[in-house]
Amino acid sequence: MTAHSAPYSISDLSRIFEVTPRTIRFYEDQGLISPQRVDQQRVYSERDFVRLKLILRGKRIGFSLAELKTTLDLYDNAPDGTSQADYVLGIIKNHRRELEQKRKDIEATLEEMEEIEARITHSLSA
Amino acid sequence: MTAHSAPYSISDLSRIFEVTPRTIRFYEDQGLISPQRVDQQRVYSERDFVRLKLILRGKRIGFSLAELKTTLDLYDNAPDGTSQADYVLGIIKNHRRELEQKRKDIEATLEEMEEIEARITHSLSA
DNA sequence: CATTACGTTTACGTAAACGTCAAGCATACC
DNA sequence: GGTATGCTTGACGTTTACGTAAACGTAATG
Numbered sequence: 447m448t449a450h451s452a453p454y455s456i457s458d459l460s461r462i463f464e465v466t467p468r469t470i471r472f473y474e475d476q477g478l479i480s481p482q483r484v485d486q487q488r489v490y491s492e493r494d495f496v497r498l499k500l501i502l503r504g505k506r507i508g509f510s511l512a513e514l515k516t517t518l519d520l521y522d523n524a525p526d527g528t529s530q531a532d533y534v535l536g537i538i539k540n541h542r543r544e545l546e547q548k549r550k551d552i553e554a555t556l557e558e559m560e561e562i563e564a565r566i567t568h569s570l571s572a
Numbered sequence: 573m574t575a576h577s578a579p580y581s582i583s584d585l586s587r588i589f590e591v592t593p594r595t596i597r598f599y600e601d602q603g604l605i606s607p608q609r610v611d612q613q614r615v616y617s618e619r620d621f622v623r624l625k626l627i628l629r630g631k632r633i634g635f636s637l638a639e640l641k642t643t644l645d646l647y648d649n650a651p652d653g654t655s656q657a658d659y660v661l662g663i664i665k666n667h668r669r670e671l672e673q674k675r676k677d678i679e680a681t682l683e684e685m686e687e688i689e690a691r692i693t694h695s696l697s698a
Numbered sequence: 699c700a701t702t703a704c705g706t707t708t709a710c711g712t713a714a715a716c717g718t719c720a721a722g723c724a725t726a727c728c
Numbered sequence: 729g730g731t732a733t734g735c736t737t738g739a740c741g742t743t744t745a746c747g748t749a750a751a752c753g754t755a756a757t758g
C-alpha cells in the first residue's frame with residue numbers, strides 16, 4: 447500500500463524519494479531516466495520509479511552517476527550473443543568484487559565502532 | 573612482512589596506498605593528518621599510516637573527508653566527562669545506522685547481480 | 699482577474715576532491 | 729660543477745552533482 451502508483455509527477459517522486467526536482471531532472475539530463483512527456487510535462491512510469499530507486503541506492507553505496515548509467519543500461523538489455531554475455535558477466539564480476547570490498551570495509555568499520563562503544567560504556571562504569 | 577615500517581616518506585605512503593602525494597598533502601591541508609617535519613620535509617609515523625588507511629577505507633565506503641575528520645578526531649580523544657561520552661555514543665549510533673543501511677544496499681545489489689548472472693548463464697545453456 | 703501552485707528551460711554558481719603545472723630548495727651521483 | 733631525484737609551496741584548472749535564480753507557460757482557486 448504505497449501511497450502512490452504509476453504514473454508519477456516529478457514532485458511525486460521528489461516527495462517519495464526526498465530529492466529535489468532539480469536532482470531528478472539532472473539524472474534525466476545525464477541519461478539515467480527517460481520519462482515520457484505529456485504536453486511538455488514529465489510523466490514517470492513504474493519503470494522510471496524503479497530506476498530512480500536503483501540510482502539512489504547506488505549513490506548511497508558510492509557509485510557515480512556515470513557508473514550507474516552504464517550498469518543500468520547494461521542490465522537493461524539482456525545480452526543476445528555469447529560474446530556479449532561473457533562481456534557482461536565479466537563486468538558483473540568486477541562489480542561484485544568492488545561490492546565485496548565495500549562490505550568488508552563496512553564490517554571492519556562497524557567492528558571498530560563497537561569496540562569504541564564498548565570502551566566508552568566501560569569507562570563510564572568506572 | 574610489510575615492506576616498510578615507520579617512519580615513512582610521502583612517496584612511501586603514495587606507493588603503498590596507491591594515491592598521489594598531492595592527495596596526501598591535501599588530506600593534511602584538510603586537517604586529517606599531521607605528520608612531523610624534519611627540515612621542512614614530511615615524516616609520517618605509524619599513527620599517520622593508520623590514519624591514512626582509515627581515511628581511504630572511509631572514502632571507499634562513501635564518507636566525505638569532512639565526516640572522516642570529525643569521526644577521526646572524535647575517536648581519537650577518549651571522552652572524559654559523561655556528557656561528552658553520551659554525545660559521542662549518540663554520534664556512533666548514527667554512524668552505525670548509516671553503515672547498516674549501506675550494508676543492506678550492498679547486499680540487495682549483490683543479490684540482484686546474482687540473479688542477473690543466473691539469468692545470463694541460464695540463457696547461454698539454451 | 700489576480701494569485702498561487704506546479705511545471706518548464708537556460709544558465710550561472712558552488713562545494714568537494716583532487717590534477718596539473720610552475721618555481722624553488724636540498725641531497726646525491728658522475 | 730652540472731644534472732638528476734625528491735621534496736616543498738603556491739595557484740589555477742577540472743570533474744561531479746547538484747543549488748539557485750530568472751523568466752516563462754498552465755491550471756486551479758478565491
